[in-house]
Amino acid sequence: MFSVWSVSNLPEWAPVDSSMLNEPKSRYSVSYTVYVDVSAKLEQWSKASAVAVSNGATIVCFVPARVKQRLRQALLNRYDAKTVKYRAFAILVYAAIKDELLQIKQVVLDQDYTGNEAEVTVRNVLLSLLRKQNPNIPASFVRFQRVRGSNADRLARDVYMGKLSPTRVIGFSELESILVK
Numbered sequence: 544m545f546s547v548w549s550v551s552n553l554p555e556w557a558p559v560d561s562s563m564l565n566e567p568k569s570r571y572s573v574s575y576t577v578y579v580d581v582s583a584k585l586e587q588w589s590k591a592s593a594v595a596v597s598n599g600a601t602i603v604c605f606v607p608a609r610v611k612q613r614l615r616q617a618l619l620n621r622y623d624a625k626t627v628k629y630r631a632f633a634i635l636v637y638a639a640i641k642d643e644l645l646q647i648k649q650v651v652l653d654q655d656y657t658g659n660e661a662e663v664t665v666r667n668v669l670l671s672l673l674r675k676q677n678p679n680i681p682a683s684f685v686r687f688q689r690v691r692g693s694n695a696d697r698l699a700r701d702v703y704m705g706k707l708s709p710t711r712v713i714g715f716s717e718l719e720s721i722l723v724k
Contacts, residue, residue, distance in 0.1 A: 574648040581701030595699035605709035633668035653690040662664040
């Protein structure tokens, strides 16, 4: 289950006001929409990134620079260099949400990468990974939208800047197992 961080450091059991989060209130629902943001651009391969997933309750995964670099190299060995950053984005999003997939009804990704090629590549790679876990996931499961100002946006930035600790750190072995799926 998600670790819960609230904007005002409320106890975990305290109700979260959705207006504080700038997201629909869905903390106690069985099925919910998650908002995903990544700190910094993934193509800054020499810098770490944080992937935040939020629906009121939040997880933030920290990805060290060396892990991103190894992921990049593994992808370059298989795919065209133009799509590597989009594929890496989709893989990191999948790594962040895969354990909660049964409770998620939709994934809203920040529009860090705009344009048809970017969105099509991210959507196709992410849906391919998700459908290996649940073949009935529709294309509408993945949506792109600006999430600036959302809880996911703030938490990704705070973990990236060292103001908060991540929920977990993603290692290359986890990403490598996703690549072979």
